[in-house]
Amino acid sequence: MTETEEIQEPGAAQGGASPSRRAVIGWGGAGLALGAVTAGGAVAVATGGEERTAGEAAGGAVEFHGAHQAGIATPVQDRLHFAAFDVKTGDRAEFVRLLKDWTAAARRMTAGKAVGEGAYGGLAEAPPDDTGEALGLPPSRLTLTIGFGPSLFEKFGLAGKRPAALADLPKFPGDNLDGSRSGGDLCVQACADDPQVAVHAIRNLARIGFGKVAIRWSQLGFGKTSSTTPGSQTPRNLFGFKDGTRNIAGTETGRLEKFVWVGEGDGGAEDAWMTGGSYLVARRIRMNIETWDRTSLQEQEDVFGRDKGEGAPAGKAKEHDEPFLKAMKPDAHVRLAHPDANGGITILRRGYSFTDGTDGLGRLDAGLFFLAYQRDVRKGFIPLQRRLAAHDALNEYIQHVGSAVFAIPPGVRDANDWWGRTLLSEEA
Numbered sequence: 001m002t003e004t005e006e007i008q009e010p011g012a013a014q015g016g017a018s019p020s021r022r023a024v025i026g027w028g029g030a031g032l033a034l035g036a037v038t039a040g041g042a043v044a045v046a047t048g049g050e051e052r053t054a055g056e057a058a059g060g061a062v063e064f065h066g067a068h069q070a071g072i073a074t075p076v077q078d079r080l081h082f083a084a085f086d087v088k089t090g091d092r093a094e095f096v097r098l099l100k101d102w103t104a105a106a107r108r109m110t111a112g113k114a115v116g117e118g119a120y121g122g123l124a125e126a127p128p129d130d131t132g133e134a135l136g137l138p139p140s141r142l143t144l145t146i147g148f149g150p151s152l153f154e155k156f157g158l159a160g161k162r163p164a165a166l167a168d169l170p171k172f173p174g175d176n177l178d179g180s181r182s183g184g185d186l187c188v189q190a191c192a193d194d195p196q197v198a199v200h201a202i203r204n205l206a207r208i209g210f211g212k213v214a215i216r217w218s219q220l221g222f223g224k225t226s227s228t229t230p231g232s233q234t235p236r237n238l239f240g241f242k243d244g245t246r247n248i249a250g251t252e253t254g255r256l257e258k259f260v261w262v263g264e265g266d267g268g269a270e271d272a273w274m275t276g277g278s279y280l281v282a283r284r285i286r287m288n289i290e291t292w293d294r295t296s297l298q299e300q301e302d303v304f305g306r307d308k309g310e311g312a313p314a315g316k317a318k319e320h321d322e323p324f325l326k327a328m329k330p331d332a333h334v335r336l337a338h339p340d341a342n343g344g345i346t347i348l349r350r351g352y353s354f355t356d357g358t359d360g361l362g363r364l365d366a367g368l369f370f371l372a373y374q375r376d377v378r379k380g381f382i383p384l385q386r387r388l389a390a391h392d393a394l395n396e397y398i399q400h401v402g403s404a405v406f407a408i409p410p411g412v413r414d415a416n417d418w419w420g421r422t423l424l425s426e427e428a
Helices: 092-110 150-154 195-208 253-259 269-274 289-293 297-304 333-337 381-391
Strands: 044-047 050-053 079-087 143-148 186-192 213-224 278-287 352-358 364-374 398-408
Touching (some): 186 278, 186 398, 297 333, 364 398
Antiparallel strands (some): 079 186, 079 213, 213 352
16 A cells, blocks of 8 residues: 555547457467457546546547557546456467467447357357446446466567566565465456456457466455546545655656557667556555454554545645645655655555455455556555565555566557567567
8 A cells, every 4th residue: 555646547438349259260270350440539528526538427438549458547437346367378479469369359348248149149059259247338438457467478589578577576574475465377357347248358368268378366446546637536545545646647648658658769679568567565454453443543644644524644734735744643654655756656556456355264254456557667566565574554454465566568549459469570
């Protein structure tokens, strides 16, 4: 959990023609080309201080194509389904075919369309192309964002293309990481305003990838804990405090270029495929809810360095007043995480709350699924977390139990492009 910033992008619906089911049965074979996608003109509307496209205001589609992947600077949706995958195939061509099939499916699902020829009406002897649970539902601002983990670069002869900025995270003090909730060759982040739409998206990608990839772990999230939209109300985490007050906004293109998007000059020639991409750190942070709930209000506010009602920094009246860090306790979370205390380190946060039942001892298994995007993990999350892990008063009430890092490639630029082309296409 950190005191930083976030972003977002508007979008429009898109579509495409589907091939004959008799020509292609299933999504694991020769692959599908879904045809040209037309991006409609976005009309901005003002709603409650937020600027969104007309489609977004109506729970519509977010543009899939662009220089950057959607789901990073995009206005944060209400729900999350995040999945990490292990690659099971050793055939590079088969893996590339999978990424192309995934791209085609993602293009349709983000536009509110069924995968392939849909959930019914095809050959009775074959499984339908789509699982069907999102039939009749709007796109719900679904975004799908793919990433490549360090372990992927041990496959397919990619060792020479692993970016230096995709650094392995060190073991931080207090970490209690579960290997079954950490790592992964690939990740897909599905965000939507309807949980069923997000789950449907991951389910269909997993189905398309059967035999070539397998889900390693996944996480459902609700109650976004950061906003990337200027003027919107700051969300609260499960400790009841406003979270992400100083997050980067989607309209702050200068800060995005400086702190989030990989630039042309970053790294060496082997890193050029990442231009326009970003790096993601995902951490499952368990909150000790029961202990926190027995803590006095004064101590809670001292731990964060903000008041619980307004969210104002210590000694100030309003949430967005500039913090006076020396007015806070030396180990206050905001004081330690603030860019002014860390040489200007800034990351884009996009986390969600979670609750996964109980731990068998009568305690809630609940917390924050922390998602942070940055231009270089070595200059973003790693030095920031080292400081927090060593000194943050919040550590008494939280524990990091899952961890992963991924390279997020640039966006799919048009109907002929596909996820991972800049990495895996020989021509690129």
